[in-house]
Amino acid sequence: MDTSVxxxxxxxxIALSAFFSTAELAVAASRRVRLRQLLDQGEYRAQAVLKVQExxxxxFTVIQIGQxxxxxxxxIVGEGALSPFVQQLLLRVGVAMETAQTxxxxxxxxxxxxxxILLADLFPKRLGMVAPEQVAVRVVGPMHFFLAVFHPIVWFFSRLTDALFKLLNLPQRRDDTITSDDILAMAEAGAEAGILDASEHEVIENVIELDTRTVTSAMTGRERIVYFLLDDSDELIKARIDQYPHSTYLVCDGDIDHVxxxxxxxxxxxxxxxxxxxxxxxxxxxxxxxxxxxxxxxSEVLDQFRQAAEDIAVILNEYSLVVGIITINDVMNTVMGGLVSPLDEEQIVQRDADSxxxxxxxxxxxxxxxxxxxxxxxQDDYQTLAGFLMVMLRRIPxxxxAVEWGGYRFEVMDVDSHKIDQVMVTRLRSGPDGPGGAAQQAHMDSASKAL
Known part of the structure; x- marks a missing residue:
């Protein structure tokens, strides 16, 4: 065959192979959410890509046949494509025939x-990864032509593949269910890429956590509740409002447990x-x-607020004792996180890189x-850092x-009436086999036996 041919x-x-490589990776990497956005914007070819993903x-059978x-x-063609040209060139400079042929x-x-490798594999696949949705909508049309041309062969191999999947009891469709973990992962990736601010990333995490955090993690504790008794005098009520200005106050009959x-x-x-x-x-x-x-x-207490048309709730334990109160503002402050916490005293203050x-x-x-x-x-046995220390020490701290766990030392700094006010957390520099790791294991064993 002539060298030019x-x-x-x-x-x-190379062009055909590059096309198949691009078509394969672009469709596989395309995000369904983004494809639906393109469809809403009038890009009707996105519907064909969504159908292919389903x-x-x-x-993919056509792609494998083509590749x-x-x-x-x-x-076959490449084996002798450049051989005659290189061989003639080497013979002209005096190289032996056998050596020139090899x-x-x-x-x-x-x-x-x-x-x-470069033009039919690396370049098209990188192109498909950079902008998968845009590439997918462009290649899905030509791929339908190849589907029509190779239909009999495609049908045969597809049925064999389906039989293998059924034999091995494997799922034949991709699970496109988006979980909360997926949303958190995308938010974290967006924050690392600079698309989301740190505060926006925190808000997204806090919203997702509404389904896992209990009301006790955001409540005003029993000891901090300001309340009135039914028989309080006018002077006492005015004095208490002056000392503790709030928008709402509990009213109790005799004590706080009778609201x-x-x-x-x-x-x-x-x-x-x-x-x-x-x-x-x-x-x-x-x-x-x-x-x-x-x-x-x-999340559940928000539903209760909406159904009852209230913005404050009293939290009771299994013995019908008041453990705290929570307002809709407490829930919103939990969601907003660092966007509103500067107005109040911060619960976590980083002293340096390791404490x-x-x-x-x-x-x-x-x-x-x-x-x-x-x-x-x-972790299911407590809601706060104080609870963690109580569980690990098996007594009132x-x-x-101090407790050492996970490469950190948790030391109680201040206790007020058996209530843990401040805890100093320090990062340990010892390895898992060093003093920190040994202490962690000792505490873990002790807590496990006690539980």
Missing amino acids: SLLLIALL EPGDY NSVAILGG AGVLTSFVVVTSLF VGYVDSKFLLSRVLKGQPLSLRSEGLVHKALMVPDRLTL WLIDGVTPIPDVLRALELDGLPH RRTD
Whole structure:
């Protein structure tokens, strides 16, 4: 075969192979969400790509037939494509015939193979990865032509492939269900790429966590609740409002565990301006409070707020004792995270690269995020950092008590009436077999036996 004809055939085969490689990777890498966006924007070819992704068997069978056919033809044509030219060139400079023939074959093989690797494999696949959806909508039309041409062969091999999948009990369709983990992974990738700000990434994570975080992680604890008793005098009510200004106050009968309802401070202010007494037994002043169990998630309590048309709820444990209160603002503050926390005292303060001062009531998800930990032992048994220390120590912690786990040292810095106020967390520099790792294992064993 003439050298020019051989080179033309090789160029054609490289182009075909590049097309099949691009068509294969582009469709496989295309995101269904992005394809639906293109379809909504009027790109109707995206519908064909979505259909191929739903039933990819015939499509990829054509690609494999095409690629294997091109590879075989490329080997036949390429073997002698450049051999005569290289051989003649070497003979002119005095190289022996046998050596010139061998060098010609090797040179032809190396050059043709390199061209196929570069132009028919690496370049088209990288192109398909960079912009998969845009490439997929352009190649899906021509691929339908090849589907029609090779239909009998495609049908035969597709049925054999289907039989193998059934024999091995393998799924024949891709699972395109998007989970919360997928959303978090995409958000993290967007943050790393600079598309999302750190605060936006945090908000997305917090929204996803609403289904896993319980109300106790965002509540105002029992000891911090400001409440009135039904028989409190006007002077006592005014003094308490002056000392603890809030928009809403619980009203109890005798003690905090007997909640009658709640009163809105604006109604109290209205009575003061009108010169009326602040008697909490006045009709219509105290509203019935929404009661929720302490095992509800933040997402579930939002549903309760919507159904009851309330924005405050009293949280009860299994013994019907009040453990705290939660408002819709508490849930929203949990979602907004760092966007609103600068207005309040931060629960987690990073002192340097290897140490943090953390409030004992800080929710565990916030602690894990700050320390970049995947989890803590027996995590279902507590909601806060203080709870983690209690579970690990198996007693009420005292100042200077410490637990070492996961490469960190958790030391109690301040305790107020058995309540852990501050914990110093320090990153340990020892390896898993060093002092830190040994202490971690000791604590783990102790906690496991106690549980």
